Amino acid sequence: MDAGTPHAADERSPHMADAGTPHAADEHFPHVTDARTRTAPATPATSAAPTAPDAPAEPRTPREFEATARARLAPEHYDYFAGGAGDEVTVRANEAAFGRLSLLPRVLRGAGRPRTDVTLPGGRAAMPVLVAPTAFHRLADPEGERATARAAAAAGTIMIVSMASTVAVGDVAAAAPGATLWFQLYVQPDMAFTETLVRRAEAAGCRALVVTVDSPARGLRDRERHHGLQDLPEGMACENLRDGGRVRPIVMSPEISWEHIGLLREMTRLPIVLKGVTHPADARLALGHGVSGLLVSNHGGRQLDTVPAAVDLLPEIVAAVGGAVPVLMDGGVRRGTDVLKALALGARAVAVGRPVIWGLAADGERGVTRVLDLLRAEVEHALTLCGCASVHDLDPDMVRRSCR
Numbered sequence: 001m002d003a004g005t006p007h008a009a010d011e012r013s014p015h016m017a018d019a020g021t022p023h024a025a026d027e028h029f030p031h032v033t034d035a036r037t038r039t040a041p042a043t044p045a046t047s048a049a050p051t052a053p054d055a056p057a058e059p060r061t062p063r064e065f066e067a068t069a070r071a072r073l074a075p076e077h078y079d080y081f082a083g084g085a086g087d088e089v090t091v092r093a094n095e096a097a098f099g100r101l102s103l104l105p106r107v108l109r110g111a112g113r114p115r116t117d118v119t120l121p122g123g124r125a126a127m128p129v130l131v132a133p134t135a136f137h138r139l140a141d142p143e144g145e146r147a148t149a150r151a152a153a154a155a156g157t158i159m160i161v162s163m164a165s166t167v168a169v170g171d172v173a174a175a176a177p178g179a180t181l182w183f184q185l186y187v188q189p190d191m192a193f194t195e196t197l198v199r200r201a202e203a204a205g206c207r208a209l210v211v212t213v214d215s216p217a218r219g220l221r222d223r224e225r226h227h228g229l230q231d232l233p234e235g236m237a238c239e240n241l242r243d244g245g246r247v248r249p250i251v252m253s254p255e256i257s258w259e260h261i262g263l264l265r266e267m268t269r270l271p272i273v274l275k276g277v278t279h280p281a282d283a284r285l286a287l288g289h290g291v292s293g294l295l296v297s298n299h300g301g302r303q304l305d306t307v308p309a310a311v312d313l314l315p316e317i318v319a320a321v322g323g324a325v326p327v328l329m330d331g332g333v334r335r336g337t338d339v340l341k342a343l344a345l346g347a348r349a350v351a352v353g354r355p356v357i358w359g360l361a362a363d364g365e366r367g368v369t370r371v372l373d374l375l376r377a378e379v380e381h382a383l384t385l386c387g388c389a390s391v392h393d394l395d396p397d398m399v400r401r402s403c404r
Ligand SMILES: Cc1cc2nc3c(=O)[nH]c(=O)nc-3n(C[C@H](O)[C@H](O)[C@H](O)COP(=O)(O)O)c2cc1C
Pocket: 080, 081, 082, 094, 132, 133, 134, 135, 162, 163, 164, 184, 212, 275, 297, 298, 299, 300, 301, 302, 330, 331, 332, 333, 351, 352, 353, 354, 355, 357
């Protein structure tokens, strides 16, 4: 099997073929310290002053992290990270949809300080917020995915390492010994090479495979075309794709089918999570293919534009799956309240893409740590205000749809 159909990914590239401060928890719980309350390393906040007027020296919200990151990144790299497909309707919809959902708290439950941990196919996480797979972290920080993995480990959460990482998955694992890693895979039409990638992930100690199924072709991204982005800068490569003396291109093939998922299921004992299922009929089909979880995602609006917001798709997918496997979601999660809404609607956990990139570009490992700490503290605070002892106390009746 091979990718043969001419498609949008004709923008060719060697990497692409056709086919120390108190963290936010202390602000919310000034009287509480326990093993989960950590202090970020006391390194200088920034090494270069941000230039944009709205970029604070010490960002404290996801929006501020983005402003600081934008001031530090080359404009074309900022656009690569921030952008989406087409008119970016779905990019905007992902965040806006959370704004149309309201949380309805319960009171007088005597719930105490809430727990934020969750159990997932590839292990436990201290918080229901995972690091979504995103490509090319070395564009944001010289340490790249190593820094992100250390921050994820410090936060006790899971990092899904992109197949398009700029540090090989084995080196990411070696740099962050305490990290729980999952490996994101684009099934390659050359199944022998797909198996090579799976074995590399296994050898690195990855605990699950996240197979991205929303990319039979690459999204059409106007910002990338505007900048003429076709390749990584000199000295950077998709390190997982090394094959002898060369780096293979990542093939996004329209020929990938359920048959490949069956082959993958036979190839490895790792749990398989399908990422990018948006139609309930596909969610039901997935259950017959031995998957251990689904990640509802529209790829952060970077593949097919005008796909609905991910959180709006969640209830239908959760209903289709009927509790057979855990459902996760990503897209537009920026605040602890967003996390609670998704969990109340049936997600076991969420993942964040761009916020992690903004943290990394703003302040390397420390920036990612701060972003993850901020989210964990906000989740804990919102659970408290909702009268929940843990994420298990959330249910769909605590979410209302407003007309905004
Ligand atoms: C810069 C960037 C690179 C991405 N790279 C990948 C990737 O390599 N593999 C993948 O499955 N998804 C990739 N995604 C999609 C994310 O995994 C995730 O679905 C999305 O970022 C979630 O939306 P959010 O950024 O609003 O949190 C990427 C997203 C961004 C923003």
